[in-house]
Amino acid sequence: MNFTLKIWRQRDGSSTGAFTEYSVKEITPDFSFMEMLDLLNHDLIARGEEPVAFDSDCREGICGTCCIVINGRPHGHERGGTVCQLHMRSFQDGDHITIEPLRVGSFPIVRDLVVDRSAFDSIIAAGGYVSVKTGGAPDANAIPILKDEAEAAMDVAQCIGCGACAAVCKNAAAMLFVSAKLGHLSRLPQGRVEWKHRVLDMVTAMDKAGFGNCTNEGECEATCPKEIKMRNIARMNQQFLRAALTHR
Amino acid sequence: MIILDAKIPAGPLASKWDNHRRNQRLVSPANKGKYHVLVVGTGLAGASAAASLAELGYNVSSFCLQDSPRRAHSIAAQGGINAAKNYANDNDSVYRLFHDTIKGGDFRSREANVYRLAQVSSAIIDQCAAQGVPFARDYGGALETRSFGGAQVSRTFYARGQTGQQLLIGAYSALMRQVHTGQVKLFPRREVMDLVVEDGRACGVVVRNLVTGKLETYAGDAVILATGGYTNVFELSTNALSCNVSALWAAYKQGACFANPCYTQIHPTCIPRSGPHQSKLVLMSESLRNDGRIWVPRKAGDKRPPNAIQGADRYYYLEEKYPSFGNLVPRDVASRNAKAMVDQGLGVGPSGHAVYLDFAEAIARQGESVIREKYGNLFEMYQRITAENPYAQPMRIYPAPHYAMGGLWVDYNLMTTLPGLFALGEANFSDHGANRLGASALMQGLADGYFIAPYTISGYLAGLKPGTGKAPAADTPAFQATLAAVSQKMAKLTGVNGQVPASQFHRELGLLMWDLCGMSREEAGLKQALTKIPDIRERFWKQVRVPGSIDNLNQTFEYTRRVADYLEFAELLVNDALERRESCGCHLRVESQTPEGEAKRDDEHFRHVAAWEFQGEGKAPVRHAEPLEFETVQLAARSYK
Numbered sequence: 001m002n003f004t005l006k007i008w009r010q011r012d013g014s015s016t017g018a019f020t021e022y023s024v025k026e027i028t029p030d031f032s033f034m035e036m037l038d039l040l041n042h043d044l045i046a047r048g049e050e051p052v053a054f055d056s057d058c059r060e061g062i063c064g065t066c067c068i069v070i071n072g073r074p075h076g077h078e079r080g081g082t083v084c085q086l087h088m089r090s091f092q093d094g095d096h097i098t099i100e101p102l103r104v105g106s107f108p109i110v111r112d113l114v115v116d117r118s119a120f121d122s123i124i125a126a127g128g129y130v131s132v133k134t135g136g137a138p139d140a141n142a143i144p145i146l147k148d149e150a151e152a153a154m155d156v157a158q159c160i161g162c163g164a165c166a167a168v169c170k171n172a173a174a175m176l177f178v179s180a181k182l183g184h185l186s187r188l189p190q191g192r193v194e195w196k197h198r199v200l201d202m203v204t205a206m207d208k209a210g211f212g213n214c215t216n217e218g219e220c221e222a223t224c225p226k227e228i229k230m231r232n233i234a235r236m237n238q239q240f241l242r243a244a245l246t247h248r
Numbered sequence: 249m250i251i252l253d254a255k256i257p258a259g260p261l262a263s264k265w266d267n268h269r270r271n272q273r274l275v276s277p278a279n280k281g282k283y284h285v286l287v288v289g290t291g292l293a294g295a296s297a298a299a300s301l302a303e304l305g306y307n308v309s310s311f312c313l314q315d316s317p318r319r320a321h322s323i324a325a326q327g328g329i330n331a332a333k334n335y336a337n338d339n340d341s342v343y344r345l346f347h348d349t350i351k352g353g354d355f356r357s358r359e360a361n362v363y364r365l366a367q368v369s370s371a372i373i374d375q376c377a378a379q380g381v382p383f384a385r386d387y388g389g390a391l392e393t394r395s396f397g398g399a400q401v402s403r404t405f406y407a408r409g410q411t412g413q414q415l416l417i418g419a420y421s422a423l424m425r426q427v428h429t430g431q432v433k434l435f436p437r438r439e440v441m442d443l444v445v446e447d448g449r450a451c452g453v454v455v456r457n458l459v460t461g462k463l464e465t466y467a468g469d470a471v472i473l474a475t476g477g478y479t480n481v482f483e484l485s486t487n488a489l490s491c492n493v494s495a496l497w498a499a500y501k502q503g504a505c506f507a508n509p510c511y512t513q514i515h516p517t518c519i520p521r522s523g524p525h526q527s528k529l530v531l532m533s534e535s536l537r538n539d540g541r542i543w544v545p546r547k548a549g550d551k552r553p554p555n556a557i558q559g560a561d562r563y564y565y566l567e568e569k570y571p572s573f574g575n576l577v578p579r580d581v582a583s584r585n586a587k588a589m590v591d592q593g594l595g596v597g598p599s600g601h602a603v604y605l606d607f608a609e610a611i612a613r614q615g616e617s618v619i620r621e622k623y624g625n626l627f628e629m630y631q632r633i634t635a636e637n638p639y640a641q642p643m644r645i646y647p648a649p650h651y652a653m654g655g656l657w658v659d660y661n662l663m664t665t666l667p668g669l670f671a672l673g674e675a676n677f678s679d680h681g682a683n684r685l686g687a688s689a690l691m692q693g694l695a696d697g698y699f700i701a702p703y704t705i706s707g708y709l710a711g712l713k714p715g716t717g718k719a720p721a722a723d724t725p726a727f728q729a730t731l732a733a734v735s736q737k738m739a740k741l742t743g744v745n746g747q748v749p750a751s752q753f754h755r756e757l758g759l760l761m762w763d764l765c766g767m768s769r770e771e772a773g774l775k776q777a778l779t780k781i782p783d784i785r786e787r788f789w790k791q792v793r794v795p796g797s798i799d800n801l802n803q804t805f806e807y808t809r810r811v812a813d814y815l816e817f818a819e820l821l822v823n824d825a826l827e828r829r830e831s832c833g834c835h836l837r838v839e840s841q842t843p844e845g846e847a848k849r850d851d852e853h854f855r856h857v858a859a860w861e862f863q864g865e866g867k868a869p870v871r872h873a874e875p876l877e878f879e880t881v882q883l884a885a886r887s888y889k
Binding site: 011012028030031032034035038039041042044045046048049050051053055056057058059060061062063064065080081085087089110111114116117118120121124125126128129130131132133134135137138139140141143144145146147150151153154157158160161184185188190191 | 296299300303314315316317318319321323324333335371373374375376377378379380382383384385386387388389390391407408410413414417420421422424425427428434436459488489490522523525526527528530531628629632633635698699702747748749751793795796800801803804
């Protein structure tokens with residue numbers, strides 16, 4: 001298979017970027033998307049050109065590093081997967097493919113396809129945890145947790161923090177990400193104790209980091225590689241309202 | 249010359265850790281804020297140590313090379329974490345976990361360390377549950393467990409097939425909580441280039457800011473390396489692309505001994521490679537062997553599709569050869585047998601380098617929904633990569649390099665031979681001997697970080713004069729000299745200005761290591777490797793190309809430097825393999841086999857840890873031996889039959 005790639009090149013955060021076109025040849029269908037970029041970079045280095053900077057690490061869909069925008073969609077067109085799990089068999093021979101970094105004001109571009117997502121870390125730092133110190137935890141079976149609740153918590157705890165939800169949202173809202181963490185912890189008795197602080201602090205941090213608000217577009221749910229549901233956002237809004245009205 | 253002193257406490261095995269804790273010196277709460285600890289790496293071991301030390305009141309600086317600490321490779325661990333909780337009431341105990349781990353490691357680890365690991369294992373589960381890790385639960389709301397290779401009890405706790413992710417997010421959130429309080433300063437996208445040593449002790453690091461390309465120096469009263477393992481020396485492995493040996497290699501050159509580098513684990517259940525473009529091998533959790541049955545066609549050359557081969561035409565070789573453990577034999581036995589089947593021409597799939605892992609019976613017995621609940625994400629991952637549906641046809645699997653049991657030599661306090669330098673998690677050699685049991689890596693990483701290092705590092709710091717509370721100066725002559733040496737090395741690498749990308753040399757090295765120093769090794773092959781590695785290295789230093797400037801993000805430079813270190817480290821690994829003229833744990837030494845072709849350990853000559861001491865560039869390193877004394881367990885040939 002042969003492809004024409006239109007890739008965003010940008011030297012660093014303060015320069016202006018532009019698309020550059022490359023062609024890649026003799027790709028077999030079992031190449032992953034990242035492996036195709038590896039091959040391109042291998043050729044670029046051998047030609048003495050600067051390779052395309054892009055982030056990727058585990059290459060099995062769990063570390064959340066690799067999110068880029070392919071033909072306008074973060075992680076590409078396949079549902080429920082990351083870029084590193086996307087394989088070239090899902091493209092047509094001869095396709096033109098546009099590749100860009102995540103376009104979110106709160107994720108400044110570092111270089112080419114690499115962005116700085118530390119805004120997400122700052123939201124977690126504001127309250128995305130159970131305030132428990134090492135040591136002194138009660139026996140793990142001391143607090144029973146309904147199987148369904150544990151499973152529901154796991155459904156949202158799987159968030160990989162890739163940033164696709166914010167990048168696909170026309171408001172650059174990080175609410176799917178934030179609501180996943182809130183949904184994970186508030187479903188468990190261990191996390192319920194400080195739910196009010198948590199929702200208020202994380203929403204404040206989210207606003208401070210410059211993310212927008214949800215207007216129910218639903219793009220985030222459709223794009224999330226872990227298929228986290230939008231109803232978590234509704235739950236978060238409800239929690240926020242309750243906390244804002246009753247918290248002292 | 250270094251003298252290895254493991255500092256194993258006196259007393260009976262079961263009370264060693266308690267005795268040791270009782271004798272540890274403490275730092276008073278008023279003084280804790282006057283010490284600075286540098287923690288490199290934010291995986292399970294690094295994040296848990298950084299968080300726990302900060303909670304105690306120490307000032308902590310935490311470094312990682314990823315864009316966020318949450319991306320460390322611990323996140324990819326799938327199957328679970330062991331603990332001697334005996335929740336399943338199947339007669340598990342601290343002793344049994346200890347014994348399984350020692351036996352699984354083929355009697356090549358320290359009794360005292362392993363016993364302590366088993367002792368603290370229960371507290372890890374409690375800690376993680378308290379953090380909100382959504383472990384699998386039964387209908388009564390209690391924690392669920394599953395079985396894993398090398399054990400006959402069910403002691404593995406899990407969160408679907410994403411246990412590592414959930415435990416790491418637990419540790420990461422504890423870390424971020426301390427970042428929020430200001431007790432931890434976080435430095436993402438920083439890579440350690442060297443350690444700084446002053447008056448014979450580790451006192452700082454030189455790191456490269458990967459975004460600006462600038463070198464930065466940080467000083468601390470103690471330095472922790474929790475930088476993971478080095479199986480990317482095989483180029484293709486289950487490790488993330490950024491996993492590297494460079495920090496450990498720098499520590500080795502600064503005086504920390506490297507222990508058992510040849511102990512690398514080949515994981516039996518990975519998706520087979522599909523072609524030369526492949527960038528990594530994806531693991532399929534060992535937990536799949538609970539329900540999957542491994543087989544190959546009984547006749548070589550049987551090319552029928554798997555579902556057309558039935559009954560006596562299938563060779564369930566693990567079940568036939570090892571009736572009491574069956575498909576749950578330890579990893580090394582499973583891997584070696586898979587390779588043996590392929591060598592006999594019984595391999596399956598397009599490449600012939602694979603065996604089947606079949607769920608048809610488990611699905612018929614338990615229903616597809618139960619299997620989906622247990623392994624859904626793994627099945628999905630398999631289907632994404634291979635475009636085959638494992639609910640309808642068997643998976644194809646093959647062994648791949650996975651975990652490094654070897655690492656920096658540490659004493660009972662997890663301190664290396666370089667005073668002030670500690671190594672935690674996969675970066676040290678301490679607990680798994682010559683073979684790690686499944687679900688024990690997560691246990692060890694968190695044991696080191698949450699419950700061991702906070703006590704032993706306090707003991708070390710108590711012996712130092714407290715500072716002023718401000719960050720210690722990082723511009724003494726020792727820092728300046730190290731900084732200059734690092735700059736020089738970087739300039740040397742970019743100055744080669746050749747034509748060839750580093751990946752080409754990495755691939756060449758990896759293939760060589762897999763062929764000559766993989767699952768089975770023999771003297772002639774190892775000696776051949778020792779002549780070939782310097783040749784690859786020489787060509788690398790003449791031909792490698794690093795395009796662009798290193799004054800900003802330059803991923804090619806990062807990678808090329810790691811490959812340069814692998815090209816040196818590989819030689820140490822092979823030397824270690826050459827000197828260990830016995831089969832043990834993960835490795836079959838061809839010259840050391842029983843008449844039935846099983847691995848033969850040589851306790852008389854090799855019942856020791858090999859710790860290598862750097863002697864200078866171009867000089868042969870010195871091999872030290874730390875004898876392993878077994879007071880409690882009976883040494884025996886491992887048998888899973």
